[in-house]
Amino acid sequence: MNEIxxxxxxxxxxxxxxxxxxxxxxxxxxxxxxxxxGVRQGKELMLESARAFWMVAAHQAEGLLSQEELHQLxxxxxxxxxxxxxxxxxxxxxxxxxxxxxxxxxx
Numbered sequence: 179m180n181e182i183x184x185x186x187x188x189x190x191x192x193x194x195x196x197x198x199x200x201x202x203x204x205x206x207x208x209x210x211x212x213x214x215x216g217v218r219q220g221k222e223l224m225l226e227s228a229r230a231f232w233m234v235a236a237h238q239a240e241g242l243l244s245q246e247e248l249h250q251l252x253x254x255x256x257x258x259x260x261x262x263x264x265x266x267x268x269x270x271x272x273x274x275x276x277x278x279x280x281x282x283x284x285x
Contacts (some may be wrong), residue, residue: 194224230258 198204211220218226234252237243243251269272 226258227262230255230262 198208211223234255
């Protein structure tokens with residue numbers, strides 16, 4: 179990227195501070211995020227989850243992506259969320275939902 183393009187770009191500043199009590203569910207989560215999962219650090223874990231959960235809504239609200247780009251982004255976010263759901267099921271040996279119990283309605 180050339181110098182002009184870099185200097186004309188704006189940054190979006192976002193700070194998040196949260197201080198839950200250590201003996202609460204949010205306190206346990208915060209301690210885990212600070213420590214990381216052995217592969218990623220806290221900020222990276224937070225951004226990964228926020229992207230999967232909210233990126234499509236953010237781009238829909240902004241309205242700058244084509245329907246095809248939004249569709250591809252949606253598929254990518256769904257894959258990330260499905261990987262996380264699979265991870266939770268595997269860790270806790272939870273059953274995989276059957277097609278009959280799905281809440282998705284096909285038309």
